[in-house]
Amino acid sequence: MVTPDLLRVARDMLPNPEHSITSIAKLLGVSPGILYNHIPDLRELRASGQDRQFTTQ
Template sequence: MTDEQVRHARDLLARAENTVTSIAKLLGISRNTIYNYVPELKGGRLALAEATNTPKLPLPARSED
C-alpha cells in the first residue's frame, strides 16, 4: 500500500459505517493487507482512534420536547 492509501484507509476506518471489507474492496486490496499496514486496528476501532489521535465525534443534541 502507498502512504496515501494507508491514510485513506485510516480516514475511512474512522467512520463507523465503513467496514474493513468494504474499504479493502474500494482500494483493491485484501483485508489482511489493511491489518498489516494498520496494525493498531487489531485492537479495534477504539485503539485505532487513540493511536491516530482522532477526536471523538460530538454527541447529537437532545431535543427538549
C-alpha cells in the same frame, strides 16, 4: 501495491462505523489482511469510531 496515500485514506475511513474493514479494503483494491498488516492500530481506530458513535447519540 500499498502506498502511503492508500494507507492514509484507509486510516481516515476506519473510525467511521458505516464502513466495514472489508468494504474499505474492497474500495481501495486491497485485501482486508493488507489493512491489518500495514495499520498496526487498526483495531483501536475502529474502536474510537464506535465510541464516538455512542457518545454523539
